[in-house]
Amino acid sequence: MTATTDGSTGAAAPDATSATTARTTDTTPEAAGTHSAATRAIQRATDFLLARQDAQGWWKGDLDTNVTMDAEDLLLRQFLGIRDQATTDASALFIRGEQREDGTWATFYGGPGELSTTIEAYVALRLAGDAPDAPHMATASAWIRERGGIAASRVFTRIWLALFGWWKWDDLPELPPELIYFPKWMPLNIYDFGCWARQTIVPLTIVSAKRPVRPAPFPLDELHTDARNPNPPKPLAPVASWDGAFQRLDKIMHGYQKVALKRLRKAAINSAGRWIIERQENDGCWGGIQPPAVYSVIALHLLGYDLQHPVLKAGLESLDRFAVWREDGARMIEACQSPVWDTCLATIALADAGLPGDHPALVKAADWMIDEQIDRPGDWSVRKPQLEPGGWAFEFHNDNYPDIDDTAEVVLALRRVDHPDKVRLEKAIERGVRWNLGMQSKNGAWGAFDVDNSSPFPNLLPFCDFGEVIDPPSADVTGHVVEMLAVEGRSRDPRTRRGIEWLLAEQEDNGAWFGRWGVNYVYGTGSVLPALVAAGMPAAHPAIRRAVDWLESVQNEDGGWGEDLRSYRYEDWKGHGVSTASQTAWALMALLSAGERDSKAVERGITFLADTQTADGTWDEPYFTGTGFPWDFSINYHLYRQVFPLTALGRYVHGEPFGDRDS
Numbered sequence: 001m002t003a004t005t006d007g008s009t010g011a012a013a014p015d016a017t018s019a020t021t022a023r024t025t026d027t028t029p030e031a032a033g034t035h036s037a038a039t040r041a042i043q044r045a046t047d048f049l050l051a052r053q054d055a056q057g058w059w060k061g062d063l064d065t066n067v068t069m070d071a072e073d074l075l076l077r078q079f080l081g082i083r084d085q086a087t088t089d090a091s092a093l094f095i096r097g098e099q100r101e102d103g104t105w106a107t108f109y110g111g112p113g114e115l116s117t118t119i120e121a122y123v124a125l126r127l128a129g130d131a132p133d134a135p136h137m138a139t140a141s142a143w144i145r146e147r148g149g150i151a152a153s154r155v156f157t158r159i160w161l162a163l164f165g166w167w168k169w170d171d172l173p174e175l176p177p178e179l180i181y182f183p184k185w186m187p188l189n190i191y192d193f194g195c196w197a198r199q200t201i202v203p204l205t206i207v208s209a210k211r212p213v214r215p216a217p218f219p220l221d222e223l224h225t226d227a228r229n230p231n232p233p234k235p236l237a238p239v240a241s242w243d244g245a246f247q248r249l250d251k252i253m254h255g256y257q258k259v260a261l262k263r264l265r266k267a268a269i270n271s272a273g274r275w276i277i278e279r280q281e282n283d284g285c286w287g288g289i290q291p292p293a294v295y296s297v298i299a300l301h302l303l304g305y306d307l308q309h310p311v312l313k314a315g316l317e318s319l320d321r322f323a324v325w326r327e328d329g330a331r332m333i334e335a336c337q338s339p340v341w342d343t344c345l346a347t348i349a350l351a352d353a354g355l356p357g358d359h360p361a362l363v364k365a366a367d368w369m370i371d372e373q374i375d376r377p378g379d380w381s382v383r384k385p386q387l388e389p390g391g392w393a394f395e396f397h398n399d400n401y402p403d404i405d406d407t408a409e410v411v412l413a414l415r416r417v418d419h420p421d422k423v424r425l426e427k428a429i430e431r432g433v434r435w436n437l438g439m440q441s442k443n444g445a446w447g448a449f450d451v452d453n454s455s456p457f458p459n460l461l462p463f464c465d466f467g468e469v470i471d472p473p474s475a476d477v478t479g480h481v482v483e484m485l486a487v488e489g490r491s492r493d494p495r496t497r498r499g500i501e502w503l504l505a506e507q508e509d510n511g512a513w514f515g516r517w518g519v520n521y522v523y524g525t526g527s528v529l530p531a532l533v534a535a536g537m538p539a540a541h542p543a544i545r546r547a548v549d550w551l552e553s554v555q556n557e558d559g560g561w562g563e564d565l566r567s568y569r570y571e572d573w574k575g576h577g578v579s580t581a582s583q584t585a586w587a588l589m590a591l592l593s594a595g596e597r598d599s600k601a602v603e604r605g606i607t608f609l610a611d612t613q614t615a616d617g618t619w620d621e622p623y624f625t626g627t628g629f630p631w632d633f634s635i636n637y638h639l640y641r642q643v644f645p646l647t648a649l650g651r652y653v654h655g656e657p658f659g660d661r662d663s
Contacts, residue, residue, distance in 0.1 A: 012071040030201070032160040034603050036066055037610035041617075042353045045646040048617030049346055050361055056370030059346040061639030062324055062332075062385075063627060065628070067095045067106045067115050069290055071124035071335040073319070075160050077296050078127060079214055080307065083132060084317075088333035092128035095121050096136070097330060103139030108565050108594040108634035110578075110626040111276040115147050116157040119223060132222050141222045151232070153535055154465050159204070162300075164216040167321045169208075171231045173462040184382060191382050192455040194448075194471035195401045198379070199279070199292035201463075202272050203299035209257075209269055210302045223286045238594050258334035273303045277311060279379075281397040283321075286316025289336040290322050290394030306310035335628070335635075340372055340406050341394050342639045353659050354441040357418030366417040369410050370428045372456040374402045380439065382450045383538045387438035390431030404446050405477045405517065407432050408484040415487055416657065433488055436481055437495055444472030444498030445506075448517065467629030474516035475506050476527040484530035491535045500535055503528055504543055511546030512575065519583070519634070520567045521575050526586030530593040539595040548594050550575070551587050552601045559604035560612075565624060581617030581619035582637075584608055585644035590650045606652050609645050618642050 054060055070091045075081035098105055098121070103122045122140045123211075130137050144150075150161060155573045161167040182189035190198050221227035241457025265460035276296045279286055284293040292321065297315045305312045324332045347365045355362060375389050391402030392410045411432045420426040441452045454472035478499050507513060508521070515523030525547050532544060539545075553575075555561055560579025567573035579584075588605045596602050615621055619641040627636030651657070 009361065011376050017485055031050065034606050034610070035653065038606050038653050041610045042619030042646065042649050042653060044209050044613060045357065045642065046173070046350060046353050046617075049350060049642055050647065051364070051591050053322055053346075053361055057343070057366075058339045059362035059365075060337060061637055061642070063334045063336060063338055063638070064332070064624070064636035065335040066114075066117055067098050067121045067124075069322075070095055070331070071120035072160060072291075072294060073322075073333050074124045074127050075163070076122075076319075078217070079298065080301065081594040082307065082389075087331065088128050090325070090329055091333075092125055092130070092330070094326070094330035094332050095128075096130075097391060099136060099140070100281075100454040100568045103136060103143050107303055107632070109622045109636065111565060111624075111634075113143065115144065116153040119144055119150060119153050120160065121158055122223070123166075123220065123355055124581055126218060126220075142485050143227050143256075146222050150220070150223050151225070151230060154237065156551050159207070159321045161509070162205075163212060163214060163218070164222045165213045166216055167232070169211040172208070175201065175205050175463050176260070176463060177209050177263065177272045178260075179205055180268055180272045187455065187457050188461070191379070191450075192453070193458050193469050194453055195287065195379060195450065196292070197291060197458065197469035198432055199287045199289075199401075200274055200295055203292070203295040206272050206299040206302060209265065212302055215526055219560060239463070254461035264631055267404075269303070273300060273601055276300060279400050280311060280315065281318075281399065283397040284316075284318035285321075285397060285653050286315070287401055288393060288398035290319065291335070335396050335633075338637060340369065340392050340410065340641075342597055342637075342643070343369060344392075344406065344409045344413040344422035345643040346639065346645075347418060347510075348409070348657075349646040349650065351413075351416035351650075352654065354654050356414060358420075362417045363419055366414055366419050366425065369414065370424060373428050374399050375429065378402060380450055382581075388431070388434065388579070390435035391439075392432065401449055402435075403449055404436055404534065405480055407436050408477075408480040411436075411484045412480075414486060429488070431551045433484070433490075436484070440499070443473060443502055444495075445475075445502040447471045447473045467632030473502070473522045475503060476515050477511040478503055479513070479524075479527035479529075479531040481531075486531065486536070488535035494582065494591045496535060499649050500532065500537070507543055507546070510574070511543075513547075513551035516630065517587070517627050519565055519627055520563050522551075522554075522561055522583045522586050523627075525627070526590045533593040533656075548591060549645050551590060552599075555558065555587070555601055555604065560584040561605070562623070565627075565631060565634050568627075578609060578623060579640075580621050580623050580625055581609060581612065582621060582625045582640040585648035588648040589651060592648070593656060597652065602652065606649065609649060613645075619645055 019518045051518050053336055074083060074091055100106060101111060105117045106112060107114050107117055118140055122137065122241050130140065134139065143613060150158065152169060158167045158172055162169050163174060179190060189427060190202060193201060224230040276299060279629060281288065286296045292317060297312060300312055307313065322334045322418055324334060326332060339606065344363055347362055348528050351357060351362060372392055374393060377389055381387065391407040393402045394406050398561055414425055440446055441453055447453055448471050453470055455470060459471045482496055482499045485493060490496050512521035513524035513528045515521060529544060529547055533539065537544060558579050561584045562577035562579040563575055563583055564573050564577035584605055588602060591599065591602050621641035624634040624636040625640055626637045628635050
């Protein structure tokens, strides 16, 4: 391990001079051997994936994030008075297993220790009975104090601590429930926030107004730099700056908290409660993701709903379904579950790997995806009230928040299936395409969940220090939509052309594209290049050549590609990191689309995938290649290591989808 640019330990950023830059056509026996190796790898990977399809037609891999999910699950149970020893022991086993040698917890594999994550993990282990003077706990608390203690942690961490009196509510940013009444044209209305932030903030306005405190089971003095003065005052930013203005606005809101009209405050709290209940899904969850569900349960409990009330009972049962029990008895909490995303990607991978379009597995997957299409309006319709529904969500149940990325990829998957009910298939595709077109933002690009969700103000709130809270258009989502529209014969549609123009304008100086929902420039470039080619852009176009040159320049010596999450923060990590199967596949998918099938770079990349495949047909990939919030919240999709390599290998052997296919 070597020191990195941020002082943590991890794999060093590779020197660009050591990367492969050659692009020569290879017709040697080695190339033929590569083709044979790829064919064998396809068969093993196909068998592995087919064996893991659910009887209903879907696939779902585990989804790793970080131990704050597990810590907050225990804190929730402590707050509600339902924490049991078996759950606590299993969760603590997982949390202890994720601790690093320096006593900290990171937010991604191989990443640096993170303060708020370490604090929450430490508190969870205290709940589990770990003594503060135990070596692993003492090392963690010393590290926490060295970095400013609880006072330096994020707002969400301090909210959890305030619930037990470990932090003062007065020392937290104010979040008034009257926010629910702001009209949609007004800055900082709830629809200015990304859907994930909106679903979290609305219940937290109730919690912030109620300011509950449950008796703390133990003190946390060891996590303060000075337990007698745990939150020393911080200097205000200049009044002329945005930070300074919002800091002073927060002070005004604290003053308002003391003089708020009781009837208005009560009405706002009740309105926020109704908003939450209206958005509970049929499975009891909220938005299909764990954090909003946790805060919604707390908020409704504070409004008087007992734990046996159908709303709360269903909510708590839904949270249990986020638990993954491992063979060693450890219990891991998923932040969300990704069956629609995994199923459409698996369908694409199997079809591109040569599985016939009428194969029963593909038909069954298509049936399940069609059944998951959403036919009622959600929060997206606040901005698009006239648009007919027709999108797909990421999760099993999330009808309020279908997303544009899933919808594009589901359409691409359905188009590969030779379904016996062609009318049903075409109708689903037509509705999905229409909905995606209607969700185009004014600048010609697409965000993930909403239209024109790009207000600069939410990110400036002192409360919003937990990651991205808005949903502006991104290159990866826009690339997927453009690719889908091109496959649907809409390359010349003015809306498609506007998306292409936006993508060309967003290309980085080095030739890459930023990856919002995957790590990072390799993902962005792997998403955009196939889209541009599918839309008719010639491989000789300067934008495509620049992207190809960049990808070849960052290829690792082992033939693979990798990019560390530190690329979101540090320039010298762009395109650099330990080679992974999924990131190698993204690079290969881009290069293959650009006509580089016979290049040395592609041959070496394919060889890397074939050589690193395990005996059972999958790949080992501990590194996080998925993104929730750039840098702040990272994801390891366990199925990425399977579906993307299979897709890349299939396109290498059989050619590009929807084009001429080799026998």
